[in-house]
Amino acid sequence: MDTAVVERLAVVVFNGVSLGIMSFAFGVFDMATAQGELPGLDVRVVGGEPDAALRGGGLSCPVPYDLAAVRGADLVIVPNWRSPFERPPEDLLEALRAAHARGARVAGLCSGAFVLAAAGLLDDRPATTHWGLAPLLAEQFPKVKVDASALYVDDGDVLTSGGGAAGMDLALHLIRTLCGADVAIRLAKGMVLPPHRPGGQAQYIESPIPEVPEEDPVAETMTWALSKLDTTMPVAELAQRAHMSRRNYDRRFREITGTTPATWLTHQRVIRAQRLLESTTLPVDQVARYCGFSSAAALRPHFRRLVGVAPASYRDSFGMAGSLS
Numbered sequence: 001m002d003t004a005v006v007e008r009l010a011v012v013v014f015n016g017v018s019l020g021i022m023s024f025a026f027g028v029f030d031m032a033t034a035q036g037e038l039p040g041l042d043v044r045v046v047g048g049e050p051d052a053a054l055r056g057g058g059l060s061c062p063v064p065y066d067l068a069a070v071r072g073a074d075l076v077i078v079p080n081w082r083s084p085f086e087r088p089p090e091d092l093l094e095a096l097r098a099a100h101a102r103g104a105r106v107a108g109l110c111s112g113a114f115v116l117a118a119a120g121l122l123d124d125r126p127a128t129t130h131w132g133l134a135p136l137l138a139e140q141f142p143k144v145k146v147d148a149s150a151l152y153v154d155d156g157d158v159l160t161s162g163g164g165a166a167g168m169d170l171a172l173h174l175i176r177t178l179c180g181a182d183v184a185i186r187l188a189k190g191m192v193l194p195p196h197r198p199g200g201q202a203q204y205i206e207s208p209i210p211e212v213p214e215e216d217p218v219a220e221t222m223t224w225a226l227s228k229l230d231t232t233m234p235v236a237e238l239a240q241r242a243h244m245s246r247r248n249y250d251r252r253f254r255e256i257t258g259t260t261p262a263t264w265l266t267h268q269r270v271i272r273a274q275r276l277l278e279s280t281t282l283p284v285d286q287v288a289r290y291c292g293f294s295s296a297a298a299l300r301p302h303f304r305r306l307v308g309v310a311p312a313s314y315r316d317s318f319g320m321a322g323s324l325s
Contacts, residue, residue, distance in 0.1 A: 006105075006178055009041060010073035012048045012092065012115075013063055014082050019056035022079040024164060025109055028171035031191060037175070037183050044069040048078070048092045048115075070095040075105045075174070078112035079167065084136050093119040100157065107159040107174070109167040117141040121158050128153045130163030149308065217242035218252045225265060229272050230290050235261040265292075270306045273299060277315040284311050 011026045026045075032038045045054075047063035054061040070076055070092070076099050081088060096119045100106050108116035113129040114137060116122050123143040128134070134148030147153060152161035152170040154177075161170035176184035221238045238261060239249035253261045269291040276287045288299035288311075296311065303311050 006074040007040060007042060008069070008073045008075070009043045010046045010065070010069045010076045010099075011043070012046045012070060012076060012078045012112075013052055013054060014048045015052045016082065017052075017054055017080065019054050019059065019061070021110075022054065024167035025077050025079060025107070025161075025171040028168055028175065028187070028191070032175055032179075032183075032187055035187065035190065037179055037187060044073075046070055049089045067091060067095040071098050071102075073099055073104050076107065078106075078108045078115045080109060081111040081115045084111055084114045084133060084140070088115045088118050096121065103157075105157050105159065105174075107161070107170060109161045109170065110163040113137060113160045114140070116158065116160065117144055122160070125155050125158060126153050127155070127158075127160040128162055129160060130166075132163075216252075216256075217244065218249065218256060222256075222264075226268060229265075229269050229292050231292060233265060233292070235265075266302055267306060269293065270299075270303050273303060273311065274307065274314065274318075277311055278318045281319075284315075287311070 009029060011022065013022050022045075026043075029038065029041070029043060033041050033043060044065040045063050046065045046067065046069045048067075052063040054063065076096065078096075092115070096106055096116070100119075100121055106116060106121055108114070108122075108127075108129075110130045111133060113122065113127055114133075117127070117137065117140070122141065124145070126145045126147055127137070128147050128150040129137050131148045134146050137144060138146040150162070151166045152173060153159065154170075154173060159170060159174070161167050172184050172188055175187060221242045224241065225233060225238060235249075236246055239246045242249055244252070250261060253259075253264070257264050259267075272291045273287050273293075276282060276290060277284075280287070282290070284296040284299070288294070288296045291299065293299040293302075300310060303309075303314070307314060309317075
């Protein structure tokens with residue numbers, strides 16, 4: 001796609017939306033325009049509802065354009081939405097459908113994905129949102145194929161991203177498709193950003209233990225297992241500790257967690273490895289052994305599958321040395 005395809009960008013905001021939230025993707029396009037990388041791009045901030053105003057830091061800025069700018073745009077970005085539990089304005093949903101029908105690309109960032117879903121634009125499509133909102137998106141819109149781990153999803157004419165900086169990742173991706181990799185890399189360097197971040201939101205997803213009555217024997221074995229993650233722990237041993245047959249133990253475990261004991265144990269070992277990589281300078285081999293893996297080589301494929309990056313890369317991003325650099 002060349003730049004001529006996108007001449008008009010509409011950024012849809014809502015009353016009370018903070019300047020900070022709307023600026024992630026918009027800021028990338030604004031910087032590209034300021035640096036002459038997108039000459040002639042007409043950027044319009046559009047009110048998704050009457051009397052919309054941006055606020056932040058004591059400032060209040062009225063939004064200059066109405067939904068006509070959405071209907072005539074080549075690219076529409078919805079940076080976020082006020083509440084996943086509130087239905088977006090019908091006039092806006094109709095405008096998004098009309099823009100999409102005439103060939104515009106439409107992007108929903110973070111909770112903005114709920115607006116696209118409410119318009120029906122995500123039906124039977126892959127999509128993402130902030131990892132903390134992904135279960136709610138899947139529940140409210142079962143036709144959407146939600147991928148909570150992706151930083152962004154490009155499904156051609158409809159795009160979605162995770163929260164916060166993932167909107168910048170998507171914006172740089174769009175710049176790359178519009179102007180080529182060289183321009184995206186130049187722009188990323190100017191903004192002191194990586195042109196492409198490895199991994200996905202899986203690096204940030206928290207995995208709390210399900211709330212289960214303490215008297216449940218399976219729950220007791222889960223708590224016990226967490227204190228023994230540095231040891232070999234056959235699932236049969238957990239079932240024996242719960243005084244249950246292996247079959248009944250597996251069935252009850254799946255009812256509680258939605259997965260098998262072996263899969264859950266591997267996930268908990270990887271979570272422990274994440275915490276050690278964040279908070280210590282232990283060699284990766286030693287981290288692996290503390291988490292029940294025989295070596296770094298044994299840890300690495302599980303870590304990459306669940307987190308999206310290698311242990312060393314994760315430490316570079318989230319370890320103590322990286323956080324101080």
